[in-house]
Amino acid sequence: MRLGVIDVGSNAAQLLVVDAHPGSAPLASYAFKRPTVLAEEIDADGALSAEGIRRVVRAMASVVGRARSLDVGELFVFATSAVRDAANRDEVVAAVREATGLRPQFLTGEDEARLTYHAAHRWYGWSAGRLLLLDIGGGTLEVVLGRDAEPELAMSLPLGAGRMTRRFLHSDPPTGKQLRKLGKHVRTGLREAVERLRWEGAFDRAVATSKTFKQLARLAGAAPQSAGPLARRSLTVEALDHWIPELAKRTRAQRAALRGVSPSRAGQVVAGAAVARELMVALDVREVDICPWALREGIMLHQLQHTLSPTDPLALRTVRPMGSSWERA
Incomplete structure (x- = not known):
């Protein structure tokens, strides 16, 4: 099973790809990132600037394209605090979805x-x-x-x-x-x-x-x-x-x-x-x-070890299976 996790953060959008099965270690078979550099694009009200949104969209389009080229079977996309806590989060999410067909998930x-x-x-x-x-x-x-x-x-x-x-x-x-x-x-x-x-x-x-x-x-x-x-x-x-x-x-x-x-x-x-x-x-x-492992590896491990359901507080549902049949959401 080829799994991918995309983490959209304040410095970069990062893709981690693992060829794994239950019980295996989530050692990366491929890693790829594109900068976002959002620290200076957050205004006094906590909103991302227009340039900040463009950076997120460009980075996401790049890493999602790479995930497609690698035939990732299941992809999990999430955004950390820079996007999650942005005052205009819905606008950022809409822009990402329009460009990539994927909607980032959020964790507390x-x-x-x-x-x-x-x-x-x-x-x-x-x-x-x-x-x-x-x-x-x-x-x-x-x-x-x-x-x-x-x-x-x-x-x-x-x-x-x-x-x-x-x-x-x-x-x-x-x-x-x-x-x-x-x-x-x-x-x-x-x-x-x-x-x-x-x-x-x-x-x-x-x-x-x-x-x-x-x-x-x-x-x-x-x-x-x-x-x-x-x-x-x-x-x-x-x-x-x-x-x-x-x-x-x-x-x-x-x-x-x-x-x-x-x-x-x-x-x-x-x-x-x-x-x-x-x-x-x-x-x-x-x-x-x-520790060399962090959040992306934690998500991989959780997915591999648990049958997730919508009632699981840590559930991360597949945003969109990717491969030859992949279509825009």
Whole structure:
């Protein structure tokens, strides 16, 4: 069975294709992405600009076309917070459907957290014990705690790297005052989550996923993507303490030239690093392991292991079978 997942986010529309069967690992047989770069296309009212909508449509048309060329049998299309939370979400969805024949589905932040945890739990296995999972996206921050297949606690907070950049880091490079305001806001926003986690008790292993953590780990010297998913990668608070001032004194263009920092994410990497540090310090986590699996793999695993129904809170119905008989919706 050839499955595909398209994730439309604030930085890119990404396609993951897996040739899989129940019980198999969702190792990608093909991955493809096209940039959206929406961080600067969200206005003060939370709506995507006309240019932002065009970027989403262009990226979606490209990745959907690639999915068709690969004869994907089942395709799941979903959008994360940049589109999901947009004030003009219906307009964006209508434009995507007109261009591609597909309507993106939406998950809540907590559902994203649970599915990402599902992937991390499968990657590390039962021997990892109780997992603490951290995930910094463009719009939200997910924090999950659990030992079993389903997490005990899953939280989604509006502290994503793109959102924090738009709200606090208005100059390039950012000023010290802007960074201090950002740090204070993140600490305040984390307070309730930290209290809940302390109430739940200790964890055995802290892991992180998302492109933000991956690029920060690479910046700090972790193995490149070419080393494969089995290479161990980690990120420490000490590394963040070193790199945050180094990143903050550089312009966006200068940051894009650094190891592991892509041009599309160079604008929000300072905020991402600041959020990561505040989060790890608040939770007394000195080091996190970087998990190569995340939300898209979680969706794949969930689909492969469960017979989904419309009443399942995590159900993702096939948007449109694709292949020689594919037609526009």
